[in-house]
Amino acid sequence: MAKTLVEMTQEIIQSQISSKQMTLDEIKSACTDIFQTLKSLQEAETNGADTEQQEGNAAPIADPKKSIQKNKIICMECGQEFRMLSPKHLASHGLNSKTYRKKYGLSARQPLCSKTLSEKRSASGKERGLPENLRKYLDARSAKNK
Structure with missing residues (x-):
């Protein structure tokens, strides 16, 4: 079963916290940034933006x-x-x-x-x-x- 964006964000944040100390504000900011990035990547994938880029490289x-x-x-x-x-x-x-x-x-x-x-x-x-x-x-x- 595919992971949700929230689950992926949680895993990324947990790995960041385990490698360096972060304040509560840094964690909140990182959660928001990571979630928004994952969401925009998912939208781009759904809308076919990646396939257009690959087609652009296909000509050469x-x-x-x-x-x-x-x-x-x-x-x-x-x-x-x-x-x-x-x-x-x-x-x-x-x-x-x-x-x-x-x-x-x-x-x-x-x-x-x-x-x-x-x-x-x-x-x-x-x-x-x-x-x-x-x-x-x-x-x-x-x-x-x-």
Whole structure:
């Protein structure tokens, strides 16, 4: 059976009181605030405000290529925006970067970060000489195989 707003408010207040001391006025104020917040959330849920927000995020999620934008990347699973899709976030969906790329048809070499961040990382790597070192390694490896 679903809990009433009063029961949920009571549980929240009890947990607040157990973690810190509150005066009677603070408890009254917190009860009112929490109840009003829960009530507005319930009304928004009933009126479908949440579904409108999800539909607003659904458009960018439709095309995986469009999810990677200049200053953000949109998670295709939940629609949240990030500068980079972290392994921790992907794990919350039961995925890792490899399975995420495969699921949405992205290249294995496609960075799961915004284009700006990817460009910064590329420039930083070039400053440190990574491409030159990689070239030296590849030359040495090909000479060894001959």
